[in-house]
Amino acid sequence: MAADVLHLTGPVLVGPHEEVEQAWVVGGRLTFERPTAAGHDVVRIDGHVLPGLVDAHCHVGLDAHGAVDDDTTRAQAETDRAAGTLLVRDAGSPADTRWIDDAPDLPRIIRAGRHIARTRRYIRNFAHEIEPEQLVTQVRAEAQAGDGWVKLVGDWIDRDTGDLAPCWPADVLQAAMAAAHELGARVTAHCFSEDSLPDLIDAGIDCIEHATGLTDETIEAAAERGVAIVPTLVNIATFPTIADSAEAKFPVYARHMRDLHARRYDTVRAAFEEGVMVFCGTDAGGSLPHGLAAQEVAELHRAGLPRLDALAAATWTAREWLGRPALTEGASADLVVYPADPREDLGVLADPGAVVLRGRRW
Ligand SMILES: [Zn+2]
Incomplete structure (x- = not known):
């Protein structure tokens, strides 16, 4: 079953020279604001986040x-x-x-x-x-x-x-x-x-x-x-x-x-x-x-x-x-998470730790 919320513990690589600490996936979309409502089933995904x-x-x-x-x-x-x-x-x-x-x-x-x-x-x-x-x-x-x-x-x-x-x-x-x-x-x-x-x-x-x-x-x-x-x-x-x-x-x-x-x-x-x-x-x-x-x-x-x-x-x-969004507020959560920093070692790309498409983890 899909989780209500994914917590991306980051870092989230939102641009070649820009990263933010963490992000969430709510309703299939990426957000940088921590969800407030209680009672969500939250699943953590650790690692460096790149756009799909x-x-x-x-x-x-x-x-x-x-x-x-x-x-x-x-x-x-x-x-x-x-x-x-x-x-x-x-x-x-x-x-x-x-x-x-x-x-x-x-x-x-x-x-x-x-x-x-x-x-x-x-x-x-x-x-x-x-x-x-x-x-x-x-x-x-x-x-x-x-x-x-x-x-x-x-x-x-x-x-x-x-x-x-x-x-x-x-x-x-x-x-x-x-x-x-x-x-x-x-x-x-x-x-x-x-x-x-x-x-x-x-x-x-x-x-x-x-x-x-x-x-x-x-x-x-x-x-x-x-x-x-x-x-x-x-x-x-x-x-x-x-x-x-x-x-x-x-x-x-x-x-x-x-x-x-x-x-x-x-x-x-x-x-x-x-x-x-x-x-x-x-x-x-x-x-x-x-x-x-x-x-x-x-x-x-x-x-x-x-x-x-x-x-x-x-x-x-x-x-x-x-003409497609990357890791921006409200964008469809199409992203890949890696166990190490791909900016330091491109070899990391060969083995994603998690793939998230339209907010669902694969
Ligand atoms: Zn061809």
Whole structure:
């Protein structure tokens, strides 16, 4: 049975540089005022309290072959919850996962509709596969189907040239971005290569996924225009394997992927140091399992983000960027409690002591 009141004995890490001693959960909501009414069943939870972790690039309802059934979808979402990931930006899914919004035990999802890719230029069964003249119409449809985000596949291997190549002409991107923004949606794009980035940034893209192809020029442009990146380093780790299996048929592509992989940490660090916003995303649900947010935070730190910034990329600033509350008075109690201070040791994130979602402990 759920307790009437949870007493979080703290410290409660309400911001990267701000903590309060203790807090309570009453009626599913966080409060910093001690409840006065007597007769409550109060349960104590000791430890360092963080906002529920954010996986800003995740796919719920998807595996390597396409959409999965509702039971598998639920198991994915439960794996995220157990790992403390309580807010997911779904970066494209062919499954209808709207039912999750009515499941109080599952993480909150911000959807980007279904991926929009060029015909036969993406993983089979994932995307709406279309040609450039259809892009604006499809972007409008996904902007209306999602929760404020649209996901494009910005580049992919071109089997004719045997290397990564941009998928969309610049003028079409300009029109598509304007259409999404008109509907109040932000746009992000899957980009591995260098060449797709200038046109996307110039067209007003809001975020770049993976972003392995950033150069000094595009880093400067992204910083200037407030374009965020979600590097998904736990996924970039698979590039050498992708390169090995492509080697025989596409040696140029294979070399390119190895090169992008080799400089992945330098790329992320350079972007961060230039002022580009960097967020935690795992790309779980394509080929990777769910529940990897702690590993991605560790990777961001390995790339060169200071510990507190790597942590913020999965908590306070990620929530602010996505327009969702963190640990504020009256907010839904979506939080994670750790036995030690994650600001001192990011390894602590891998093993939450308690997960509280909508005020209920899991
Ligand atoms: Zn993805």
